[in-house]
Amino acid sequence: MNKLKVGYFADGPWSHLAFEEIIKKEHIEIQFIVPRYDTKDDTLKNYCSYYNIPYLIINNINSQECYELVLKYDCDLFVSMSFNQIFKERIINLPKLKTINCHAGKLPFYRGRNILNWVLINDEKEFGITVHFVDEGIDTGDIIHQKTFPIDDSDSYATLLQRAYQGCSNVLVEAIDMLANNNYTLRQQSTIHPVGFYCGMRGHGDELINWSQSSRHIFNFIRAICKPGPMATTSLNGKTLRIDKAAMVKYAPEYLGIAGQIVGKTSRGYLVKTQDTVIEIFDVHFEDRIKIGDRLK
Numbered sequence: 345m346n347k348l349k350v351g352y353f354a355d356g357p358w359s360h361l362a363f364e365e366i367i368k369k370e371h372i373e374i375q376f377i378v379p380r381y382d383t384k385d386d387t388l389k390n391y392c393s394y395y396n397i398p399y400l401i402i403n404n405i406n407s408q409e410c411y412e413l414v415l416k417y418d419c420d421l422f423v424s425m426s427f428n429q430i431f432k433e434r435i436i437n438l439p440k441l442k443t444i445n446c447h448a449g450k451l452p453f454y455r456g457r458n459i460l461n462w463v464l465i466n467d468e469k470e471f472g473i474t475v476h477f478v479d480e481g482i483d484t485g486d487i488i489h490q491k492t493f494p495i496d497d498s499d500s501y502a503t504l505l506q507r508a509y510q511g512c513s514n515v516l517v518e519a520i521d522m523l524a525n526n527n528y529t530l531r532q533q534s535t536i537h538p539v540g541f542y543c544g545m546r547g548h549g550d551e552l553i554n555w556s557q558s559s560r561h562i563f564n565f566i567r568a569i570c571k572p573g574p575m576a577t578t579s580l581n582g583k584t585l586r587i588d589k590a591a592m593v594k595y596a597p598e599y600l601g602i603a604g605q606i607v608g609k610t611s612r613g614y615l616v617k618t619q620d621t622v623i624e625i626f627d628v629h630f631e632d633r634i635k636i637g638d639r640l641k
Contacts, residue, residue: 348520348523359425363377377391400413421520423520427445433480449543455541456544459543460508470495471493473515486531488519489518551575563623583630589625597621607636614628
């Protein structure tokens with residue numbers, strides 16, 4: 345069996361575990377690694393030094409210069425894992441088996457960015473990992489391999505992130521093996537859903553809590569952007585308060601009240617009135633004293 349020659353466009357923790365598995369495969373040979381142009385992660389660079397793999401810094405993968413450079417490696421497959429440049433047609437189709445991408449979303453839903461945040465915000469009961477062929481859309485190519493993973497109320501951005509690191513590695517390596525053995529069945533995304541949807545990247549200001557929403561919505565929001573995310577924020581007496589954890593309050597009744605008002609203390613933190621019931625917040629980062637009756641804004 346001829347070795348499958350792979351060009352790896354990758355960066356960050358998502359790509360490390362996958363590399364560690366791919367490099368063990370005797371039938372796969374990584375020809376080069378291209379990191380994000382502005383990468384601050386030296387792990388893949390160190391792997392390249394150890395395994396004598398070319399490490400290519402490329403600021404425009406669609407340039408003529410890049411095309412001529414990677415052409416020399418005669419790759420069978422390009423693999424994208426947490427890479428941040430958009431591949432165009434000529435570079436996509438350069439290898440014999442074209443270009444694939446690993447995406448931590450259940451395509452055709454959750455295309456785009458910050459997927460693990462969005463699945464929690466949307467109160468999903470599972471998240472997906474998909475390996476698909478790259479086309480000129482955003483996460484719209486035909487699906488090679490997909491798996492789903494359950495979500496429950498004990499999960500947060502932190503727990504999903506750790507599961508996704510390992511899950512992406514497993515699903516990607518399985519997909520590469522499928523391609524190497526010509527043992528796969530493609531699924532067009534339109535056969536799953538005719539539209540699907542795209543999620544935009546979260547930005548500065550998106551971490552602000554709206555206390556006029558339901559307790560369930562706020563619970564999901566807080567756990568969706570907990571550490572290592574920015575943490576959900578609110579203000580008290582003009583100062584910023586960051587909340588890393590929250591919990592639903594069992595048997596909490598619905599009643600009308602002042603949204604954002606602190607209405608009780610617990611052994612871990614505070615009870616805050618929401619649009620419908622109350623929510624418990626804890627792991628609260630604030631420099632001043634908090635009192636019953638204070639109002640979060």
